[in-house]
Amino acid sequence: KNEVEQSPQNLTAQEGEFITINCSYSVGISALHWLQQHPGGGIVSLFMLSSGKKKHGRLIATINIQEKHSSLHITASHPRDSAVYICAVKEDYGGSQGNLIFGKGTKLSVKP
């Protein structure tokens, strides 16, 4: 079993729809990242969070540390949101800093 699981693996939505991508992890963490990767392109960091909720434009990220779960929401989705969304956690070794562990990504396609 992977330490970081994302769902769904693939997601197709119509423009304007509200989108949710989920991430569950099995290790203790100090922080969780949401990343965006466009086809053939680089990786952009969207959020880094360790508790609560963060909002940036149409993107909202939440994390529940007790349940070891995070969600990424996109409101009023647009075709330009089409990309792979990757969840990554920074493992906490109790003071010693772990490395990033990545989910396999959720491929989002937003149709006009």
Added chain:
Amino acid sequence: NAGVMQNPRHLVRRRGQEARLRCSPMKGHSHVYWYRQLPEEGLKFMVYLQKENIIDESGMPKERFSAEFPKEGPSILRIQQVVRGDSAAYFCASSLNRGPYNEQFFGPGTRLTVL
């Protein structure tokens, strides 16, 4: 303020050749990380370096792979005697510090194809 730079963006090598991938961190960043993304797989940590030091290479294959981050110049990921299985996208990231809440900024990646 330029972001993380990687070059080349695309690299084609024949089996047995050497591949050298370069990463220039963001200005002021002294922590560099290398990740590999195999086709249809997630990103995997390879190595973490600070200037002139390898801090954690637990994700590096034991043979043929090496990394350095000299006092001057970019970080280099070197793959000797490449094989087809080395074909992947290699991403570099940098951060200002190493603490848990320090964000990593990613470069555009180098896509290595081994013929």
